[in-house]
Amino acid sequence: xxxxVSPSNGGSGHDPEFGPQFQAQxxxxxxxxxxxxxxxxxxxxxxLLEQLLGLANLAPSVGLSQPWRFVRVLSxxxxxxxxxxxxxxxxxxxxxxxxxxxxxxxxxxxxxxxxAPEQLAVFxxxxxxxxxxxxxxxxxxxxxxxxxxxxxxxxxxxxAAGVGLGWVSILDPExxxxxxxxxxxxxxxxxxxxxYPQEAHDDPELERQGWQARRAFGESLITR
Amino acid sequence: xxxxVSPSNGGSGHDPEFGPQFQAQxxxxxxxxxxxxxxxxxxxxxxLLEQLLGLANLAPSVGLSQPWRFVRVLSxxxxxxxxxxxxxxxxxxxxxxxxxxxxxxxxxxxxxxxxAPEQLAVFxxxxxxxxxxxxxxxxxxxxxxxxxxxxxxxxxxxxAAGVGLGWVSILDPExxxxxxxxxxxxxxxxxxxxxYPQEAHDDPELERQGWQARRAFGESLITR
Numbered sequence: 001x002x003x004x005v006s007p008s009n010g011g012s013g014h015d016p017e018f019g020p021q022f023q024a025q026x027x028x029x030x031x032x033x034x035x036x037x038x039x040x041x042x043x044x045x046x047x048l049l050e051q052l053l054g055l056a057n058l059a060p061s062v063g064l065s066q067p068w069r070f071v072r073v074l075s076x077x078x079x080x081x082x083x084x085x086x087x088x089x090x091x092x093x094x095x096x097x098x099x100x101x102x103x104x105x106x107x108x109x110x111x112x113x114x115x116a117p118e119q120l121a122v123f124x125x126x127x128x129x130x131x132x133x134x135x136x137x138x139x140x141x142x143x144x145x146x147x148x149x150x151x152x153x154x155x156x157x158x159x160a161a162g163v164g165l166g167w168v169s170i171l172d173p174e175x176x177x178x179x180x181x182x183x184x185x186x187x188x189x190x191x192x193x194x195x196y197p198q199e200a201h202d203d204p205e206l207e208r209q210g211w212q213a214r215r216a217f218g219e220s221l222i223t224r
Numbered sequence: 225x226x227x228x229v230s231p232s233n234g235g236s237g238h239d240p241e242f243g244p245q246f247q248a249q250x251x252x253x254x255x256x257x258x259x260x261x262x263x264x265x266x267x268x269x270x271x272l273l274e275q276l277l278g279l280a281n282l283a284p285s286v287g288l289s290q291p292w293r294f295v296r297v298l299s300x301x302x303x304x305x306x307x308x309x310x311x312x313x314x315x316x317x318x319x320x321x322x323x324x325x326x327x328x329x330x331x332x333x334x335x336x337x338x339x340a341p342e343q344l345a346v347f348x349x350x351x352x353x354x355x356x357x358x359x360x361x362x363x364x365x366x367x368x369x370x371x372x373x374x375x376x377x378x379x380x381x382x383x384a385a386g387v388g389l390g391w392v393s394i395l396d397p398e399x400x401x402x403x404x405x406x407x408x409x410x411x412x413x414x415x416x417x418x419x420y421p422q423e424a425h426d427d428p429e430l431e432r433q434g435w436q437a438r439r440a441f442g443e444s445l446i447t448r
Contacts, residue, residue, distance in 0.1 A: 015424035016256055018384040022249050026384050028240050029250075030282040030377060050441075057441035058254040060379070062393055064428055064436040072447045093361045101356070110359070121448075131436055132325070135334070137317045139393045144365070145413070148372040153254060155284070156380075160242040160250050169286060169363045180448050189369070200239035204288055212288040212355055217274075217281035223296045224345075224404050 029160055031202050036164030039115040039195035044163060049118055049194070052161065056154035061146035063131030068150040069186055071121040081179040082121075082171070082191065083113045089170045108209060111168045116193030121176060122151055123186035147189045154192070164197035253384055255426050260388030263339040263419035268387060273342055273418070276385065280378035285370035287355030292374040293410055295345040305403040306345075306395070306415065307337045313394045332433060335392045340417030345400060346375055347410035371413045378416070388421030 018026075053070060061067060073079055090110060097105045113119070124147040126140070136142045155165045173188035182188075206212050242250075277294060285291060297303055314334060321329050337343070348371040350364070360366045379389045397412035406412075430436050 014426075016252050017386065018249065018253060022246070022253075023381075023384050025242065025246050026250070026253070026381065027279060029242060029246075030279055030381075032240055033282075033284065035284055053445060054441050055251060055254055057444065058257075060257070060259055060376075060391065064430045064438060066439055066444065068444055070445045072445060074447055078448050089362050093358075096357055096361060105358070108358075130439065133320055134317075134329070134332075134430070134435065135393045137320065137394070138313050138396055141365075141368070142393045145368070145372045148369045149376045152284075152373045152376045157247075157250065157254075160247050162241065167284065169359045169366045170361070172362055202238075206288045206358070211358065214288065215290055215354065217278050220281065220290065220292055221277060221294045221296060223298055224302050 029156060032200065033156060033159045034164065034197070034201055034204065036166045036193070036197045037109045037112045037205065038198040039112045039117070039164060039166075039193065040198055041115050041117060042196060043117045044195065048161065048163070052154055052157050052163070055157040056150045059146070059150040059153040061131070061149065062136045062142035063134030065125075065128045065131030065136075065143065065146065067125040067128045067130075067143040068147040069123040069125055069184075071123065071180055071182065073119045073121055073180065078180060079113070079119060082119070082176070085171050085175050085179065086111055086113055086168060089172055093170055104209070104211060108206070108211065110170060112166050112193040112195070113168065116166070116195045118194040120192040120194070121180055121188065122147060122190045122192060123182065124189050126185050126187050144187060144189055151190055151192065158194060162196065163194055166193040167191075168193065253380060256424065257379060257383045258388065258421070258425055258428065260390045260417070260419075260421045261333045261336045261429065262422040263336045263341070263388060263390075263417065264422055265339050265341060266420060267341045268419065272385065272387070276378055276381045276387070279381040280374045283370070283374040283377040285355070285373065286360050286366035287358030289349075289352045289355030289358075289360075289367065289370065291349040291352045291354075291367040292371040293347040293349055293408070295347065295404055295406065297343045297345055297404065302404060303337070303343060306343070306400070309395050309399050309403065310335055310337055310392060313396055317394055328433070328435060332430070332435065334394060336390050336417040336419070337392065340390070340419045342418040344416040344418065345404055345412065346371060346414045346416060347406065347408075348413050350409050350411050368411060368413055375414055375416065382418060386420065387418055390417040391415075392417065
């Protein structure tokens with residue numbers, strides 16, 4: 001970003017231009033962002049989580065509904081229930097595989113639930129007043145999608161601050177709502193572990209462990 | 225990012241540290257990212273879209289499934305069908321409002337479909353081989369969520385390159401699949417307009433037009 005004001009800007013004035021150096025660093029951030037499952041146990045500095053959540057709140061949302069709802073899970077009892085939920089869902093998932101693939105699955109470390117100092121359950125408000133319904137009449141799932149944009153924003157902001165994030169999805173969503181006593185009409189979207197990572201990598205753990213190789217982008221693009 | 229190698233890194237070696245300057249610029253990027261509906265008509269430079277899509281391909285995905293499928297819509301006939309889809313869905317949405325709110329809705333510019341030089345329909349592959357099902361047994365919607373992470377990555381990378389992106393969701397998803405002749409088991413997630421924006425703003429158009437004010441993050445956080 002420079003401090004220059006673009007003369008062609010018909011907008012709010014101070015239009016930042018992001019130069020090649022920032023673009024290169026942003027690419028590095030995307031390359032080194034990871035789904036972290038190996039956390040150090042030391043806590044985040046006071047106030048950092050709130051700061052990161054404030055950045056997540058800048059995410060785009062359908063009709064400006066800002067439907068993301070974050071539940072900071074602090075109670076050891078509730079954390080134990082989440083871990084039990086994960087272990088049950090993970091045991092069930094293991095039954096989908098057999099032979100060497102099952103053995104590999106069983107060896108994977110798929111969550112940092114035992115170690116991560118900060119844990120957030122993330123929900124989407126399914127009937128928010130904010131936004132007054134704009135943009136979601138034919139696609140109500142855009143409320144969940146907006147919530148995912150906030151999660152991804154949090155993820156990148158955390159990584160930029162040296163904090164790792166891991167998204168746990170091997171969970172029974174209804175059990176999560178029950179165990180966290182969420183009575184509101186909220187849809188469970190994700191459970192996030194945050195903390196300082198034990199290691200840094202520029203390749204995904206699932207690739208390193210031989211579960212799945214990444215594919216090039218060209219395979220995901222067609223033309224009409 | 226610095227070029228220093230953290231001695232405590234047990235990972236892939238060259239661990240980038242993102243310093244305060246980058247973090248401040250990243251915050252600026254989040255603050256100035258907008259859902260753009262007012263595009264200039266001039267095309268993007270040759271190769272830029274592919275470069276941005278390559279960055280989107282770095283997004284996190286459940287089980288490393290990379291389920292995002294981008295359809296670059298070039299044909300004027302197909303673009304007209306998308307515009308008709310939008311106009312029908314938008315007329316239907318208008319019936320949800322009355323009085324001054326309906327008048328305000330009717331005045332809003334909710335898409336840049338007539339002007340945006342690049343247009344992408346984004347789908348999620350609902351039965352990808354990649355990832356071998358990992359992480360999505362109890363939450364299959366994580367395939368769509370992964371696709372949203374790719375969209376949001378594209379959005380930020382585009383903004384960093386001075387390119388605006390607008391997410392159009394006022395559309396009938398099944399009609400979109402039909403009109404774009406998508407026969408694969410893909411779920412429609414979003415229609416994206418891209419191009420250089422006419423204006424830059426650090427506040428959302430919906431807020432500027434009096435549709436919806438943003439709320440502070442604290443309202444979205446509870447503790448358990």
